[in-house]
Amino acid sequence: xxxxxxxxxxDSPVVRRSLVGLAVALTLLFLFMPxxxxxxxxxxxGWAGYVSNxxxxxxxxxxxxxxxxxxxxxxxxxxxxxxxxxLVTRFRFPGRKLLTTLIDIPFxxxxxxxxxxxxxxxGSNGWVGQWLGEYDIQLMFSWPGIVMVTVxxxxxxxxxxxxPLMQQQGREEEEAGVVLGASGWQLFRRVTLPNIxxxxxxxxxxxxxxAVGEFGAVSVVSGSxxxxxxxxxxxxxxxxxxxxxxxxxxxxxxxxxxxxxxLVVKAIVEWRQSxx
Amino acid sequence: xxIEIQGINKFFDKFQALHDINxxxxxxxxxxxLGPSGSGKTTLLRIIAGLxxxxxGRIRFSGKDVTDLHVRDRRVGFVFQHYALFRHMTVxxxxxxxxxxxxxxxxxxxxxxxxxxKDLLEMVQLAHLANRYPTQLSGGQKQRIALARxxxxxxxxxxxxxxxxxxxxxxxxxxxxxxxxxxxxLHFTSVFVTHDQEEALELSDQVVVMSSGRIEQVDxxxxxxxxxxxxxxxxxxxxxxxxxxxxxDGIMRQGDAxxxxxxxxxxxxxxxxxxxxxxxxxxxASDRAHLPFRIEAINLIGAEVxxxxxxxxxxxxxxxxxxxxxxxxxxxxxxxxxxxFAVPDVGHLFCEHAAEPTTxxxx
Numbered sequence: 115x116x117x118x119x120x121x122x123x124x125d126s127p128v129v130r131r132s133l134v135g136l137a138v139a140l141t142l143l144f145l146f147m148p149x150x151x152x153x154x155x156x157x158x159x160g161w162a163g164y165v166s167n168x169x170x171x172x173x174x175x176x177x178x179x180x181x182x183x184x185x186x187x188x189x190x191x192x193x194x195x196x197x198x199x200x201l202v203t204r205f206r207f208p209g210r211k212l213l214t215t216l217i218d219i220p221f222x223x224x225x226x227x228x229x230x231x232x233x234x235x236x237g238s239n240g241w242v243g244q245w246l247g248e249y250d251i252q253l254m255f256s257w258p259g260i261v262m263v264t265v266x267x268x269x270x271x272x273x274x275x276x277x278p279l280m281q282q283q284g285r286e287e288e289e290a291g292v293v294l295g296a297s298g299w300q301l302f303r304r305v306t307l308p309n310i311x312x313x314x315x316x317x318x319x320x321x322x323x324x325a326v327g328e329f330g331a332v333s334v335v336s337g338s339x340x341x342x343x344x345x346x347x348x349x350x351x352x353x354x355x356x357x358x359x360x361x362x363x364x365x366x367x368x369x370x371x372x373x374x375x376x377l378v379v380k381a382i383v384e385w386r387q388s389x390x
Numbered sequence: 391x392x393i394e395i396q397g398i399n400k401f402f403d404k405f406q407a408l409h410d411i412n413x414x415x416x417x418x419x420x421x422x423x424l425g426p427s428g429s430g431k432t433t434l435l436r437i438i439a440g441l442x443x444x445x446x447g448r449i450r451f452s453g454k455d456v457t458d459l460h461v462r463d464r465r466v467g468f469v470f471q472h473y474a475l476f477r478h479m480t481v482x483x484x485x486x487x488x489x490x491x492x493x494x495x496x497x498x499x500x501x502x503x504x505x506x507x508k509d510l511l512e513m514v515q516l517a518h519l520a521n522r523y524p525t526q527l528s529g530g531q532k533q534r535i536a537l538a539r540x541x542x543x544x545x546x547x548x549x550x551x552x553x554x555x556x557x558x559x560x561x562x563x564x565x566x567x568x569x570x571x572x573x574x575x576l577h578f579t580s581v582f583v584t585h586d587q588e589e590a591l592e593l594s595d596q597v598v599v600m601s602s603g604r605i606e607q608v609d610x611x612x613x614x615x616x617x618x619x620x621x622x623x624x625x626x627x628x629x630x631x632x633x634x635x636x637x638x639d640g641i642m643r644q645g646d647a648x649x650x651x652x653x654x655x656x657x658x659x660x661x662x663x664x665x666x667x668x669x670x671x672x673x674x675a676s677d678r679a680h681l682p683f684r685i686e687a688i689n690l691i692g693a694e695v696x697x698x699x700x701x702x703x704x705x706x707x708x709x710x711x712x713x714x715x716x717x718x719x720x721x722x723x724x725x726x727x728x729x730x731f732a733v734p735d736v737g738h739l740f741c742e743h744a745a746e747p748t749t750x751x752x753x
Contacts, residue, residue, distance in 0.1 A: 286474035289441055292461050293468040294488035294543065304491070308478040 152370050155363035167364035175341045176349035177368065179257065180326055183345060187264045187325040192318055195272025200306075202273075203280040204288075214277070217270050225267050229334025232263050255337035260345065263331040268324045272317035279313045280306075312387040319383065323376045327369060391452045391546040391579050392417040393438060398447030400433055400603075407433045409603045411447070415581055415596070420573050422590035423583045425600035426626065431583045432551055434600070438581065439549050440464045451547065467540030467578075471552040473532040475524040481535050482507050482520040488543045510538040513572075530561040537569075541576075550582035554589065566593055587627045591615060599623050617749065621740055624663050624747075631664045631710040631732075633681070637741075646703030649679040649734065652750055658741040662750075666713045668736040671697065671724075678752055681732040683710065685724055695719040702729060 157164050167173065202214055220228065236243045236253045246253065253259045291305045307314075329347040336343040338352065346369055353362035393415040400408040408430045415421045423431040436442040438449060440461035448457045456464055475484050485507045489498060498506070511517040514534040524532055533553060540548060553569070554562040570593055573580055584590050590597050591611040599606040599614070599622075607619045618624040635644035637658050642649045649662065675682070683699035686709055694713035701710070712732060724730065737750045 286470055286472060287476055290468070290470060290474040290476070290539075291487070291491075293439060293441070293466065294491065294539070295462045295465070296487075296491040297462070300491045304487070305476055308476075 149370060152363055152366050155360065156367040158360050158363075163360060164364050164367075167358075167361045168368070170361065172340050172344065173346075173349055173353075173361070173365050176344045176346045176365070179260075179344065180346040183257070183261050183264055184322055184325040186261050187268060188318055188322050190265055191269050191272055191321050192314070194269060195276060195317055195321075196310075196314065198273040199276035199280050199310075202277055204285060217273050217277075220267050220270050225263075225328065225330030226334060228266055229263050229331035232259065232266070232331070233335055236262070254335050255339070256343060259335040260332050260343065263335050264325050264328050267328055267331050268321045271320040271324065272314065275313045275317035275320070276310055279310060283309055312383055316380065316383050316387065319376055319380050323373065326372055393547065393579065393581070394448075394450040394453070395434075395438070396448045396450070398434070398437060398444045398449075400430070400437065400442065400444045407603050408437075408444070411605060413598060413605060413608065415579060417452070417579055418577045419595040420570070420580045420582070420593060421596045421598060422594035423581060423598050423600060424585070424587060424590040424626075425606075426585060428602070429600040430603040431585075431598075431600050435549050435551055435581060435583050438547075439466050439468050441468075465543060465545055467543065467545035467548040469533070469536050469540050469548070469550040469553050471555050473524070473529075473536045475532055475536060475539070477524050480521050480523055481516070481527070482511070484524070484535060485510050485539045485542050487539065506542065510542055513541070514538045528561075529557045530565060533557065533565060537572075546578055548578050548580045550580065552583050552585070554586075555584070562589075569593065591627070599626065601626075618738070619746070621661070621663070624738065629666050629711050631666065631669060631712070632706055632708070633662045633664075634706070635660065635662075644704050645701075647681050647701065649681070650677070651739070652752065655739065655748075656741065656743070658743050660739055660741045662734075663738040663740065663747075664734055664736070666696070666711050668734060669710075669712050670733045670735065671712055671714060672731050672733055673722075675731045676733050679731070679733055681734075683730055683732060685726055685728045685730065688724065688726065690716075690719075697724065699730075699732070 156167075159167075198213075198217065202210060233254055234240050236246070236259065238244070238247055238252070238254070243254065253262065287305050287309065288301055291301045296304065327347060328345075329351075332345055333348055333351075336345065336348060338344055338348050340352065344352065346365060350362050350365045350369070353365060393413075395411055395413040395415070398408050398411040399406065411430075411434060423434060425431045433442060437444050440456070440459065444457075448455055450456065451464075476487065479487070486503050489503045489506065492498075497503075507520070508517060511520055514537060516531060516534055516538075519527065519531065519535075524535070527535065537553075550569075554565055557565065566589060582593070591614070594611060596608065597611055597614050598608050601622050607614060607623050609617075614623065615627055618627060624630055633642070633644065633647060633649070635642045635647070637651065637655055637660050639657070640651050640653065640655060642651055642655075642660060642662060682702040682704075684702050685697055686700040687698040689696040689698070695716055695718075697712050697714060699710040699712060710732065735751070735753050737752075739748045739750055741748075
């Protein structure tokens with residue numbers, strides 16, 4: 115009798131083992147193998163081939179443009195997300211619930227549709243675009259358009275991380291701070307920000323990953339001009355269509371590398387978050 | 391510093407949380423705001439602090455109008471029900487917060503701040519926890535730190551929102567005594583919110599009883615317990631035994647129950663309120679009263695034996711409760727189901743046609 119372990123409801127060894135087996139198989143087949151294949155293909159011509167593919171003029175330019183777009187998008191959405199979360203969790207106003215729902219629109223809308231919307235509105239024939247055209251300002255088919263759609267697609271990440279956390283933490287600590295004489299800025303910097311820092315960092319990581327990897331919306335508004343408006347994901351597609359498989363995979367390996375780094379940082383942040 | 395509250399009205403949307411509150415809180419005293427949940431006591435406390443703004447009315451600190459003064463400039467100490475310690479700061483950093491956010495001109499130097507924090511932590515007897523984080527503390531410790539943090543600014547007014555509400559009974563009692571002695575030592579003006587009548591009566595110099603956004607009665611604990619103005623205050627301040635009946639020719643009757651009232655009681659519909667210690671139990675009816683009961687339950691825990699009584703041949707909304715000494719209990723050994731009689735010594739009579747209750751004494 116002593117050898118017989120107590121079993122809880124739903125804890126059948128058969129079910130457990132087959133579920134674990136299935137999960138492992140799927141992970142290998144759909145996640146690990148494709149990822150490994152990227153690097154196998156990228157290094158198909160050896161290390162020298164890999165380096166020369168990366169150092170390709172257009173690929174280098176695409177890397178630069180992608181980093182530039184991310185560098186603009188991430189801080190913009192960080193500030194926007196903090197403001198939005200602050201607004202939604204600390205104030206009561208009519209339409210607050212609606213606003214919380216509207217935040218998710220960029221997630222709900224297909225990125226291609228988002229790109230088309232921006233094109234229609236800000237393109238040379240669009241309402242705003244025509245007016246801007248009179249001042250010789252062109253947003254579409256150049257980097258400002260790319261930044262605009264990227265900001266749109268990634269804007270919910272930070273706010274969505276912060277809102278539940280700030281709701282759960284409540285306003286008591288801030289009230290305690292203000293009773294003790296803290297000004298609005300001191301309150302934000304000394305009380306609010308430290309309390310949300312890990313969630314904020316998590317949101318930033320997700321924003322960055324998406325900003326770097328965004329394809330659909332960007333492809334609509336960029337015009338894919340080699341060496342001018344081509345971001346890294348678009349460059350991968352172009353190279354592939356040119357039958358330069360190794361080049362395409364070399365460029366892909368950079369994106370995959372960024373993804374892997376993101377995962378590691380995300381794991382560290384999650385670990386820190388759970389410790390706090 | 392005294393607090394004068396004048397004509398305060400407060401609305402949350404259409405709900406009126408406070409109705410025309412007028413109250414003076416004397417300098418250097420410990421005042422309790424007592425009431426059930428939803429009575430507006432916390433809202434009133436938050437208005438005094440400046441965390442809520444009233445639609446109408448004025449707040450004055452020692453005659454100075456502070457109604458339009460921002461919370462951060464009112465310089466009151468506030469202790470929150472759930473402590474509201476800054477979770478990412480150590481205990482010492484929490485206590486130092488108020489000093490650290492002072493404008494540079496007024497801010498004491500680093501060594502001075504360190505010394506003040508050390509003194510405060512010694513005052514709350516938790517100096518050894520200076521480098522811990524709030525999550526590593528027990529509830530009682532957190533509340534002491536919250537108090538030390540509020541005291542760091544040397545406020546003349548200390549406001550406490552259900553300060554012991556989230557603590558277990560033993561810690562609560564200990565902290566209560568400690569707060570009382572701290573208050574006696576430092577003589578600031580304190581106001582604390584509680585729904586626990588025992589806490590209010592034990593701790594405070596003055597009790598403000600509130601219900602549905604109105605003040606019911608303001609009095610010292612002794613007066614309040616001895617002479618409640620209303621049925622609400624009576625019922626709220628502890629166990630009460632009620633007999634509802636009609637008074638005819640100096641006798642109050644309901645079913646088999648009757649009580650001979652002292653002289654001077656008009657014929658009326660009335661309710662007689664009796665505290666458990668104002669009633670004795672006997673085995674036979676007396677000529678003073680005939681209140682037959684069956685013993686429903688006996689509770690031995692505590693300084694007294696509490697006996698729950700079910701009326702026999704008459705009715706009341708809630709069971710009566712009478713306390714007898716352990717000596718008396720051991721002498722007589724009453725059993726569940728035994729028949730017995732209650733004899734009142736002191737009672738409080740609320741008549742339908744009288745504004746104020748009369749206290750009756752048969753002794």
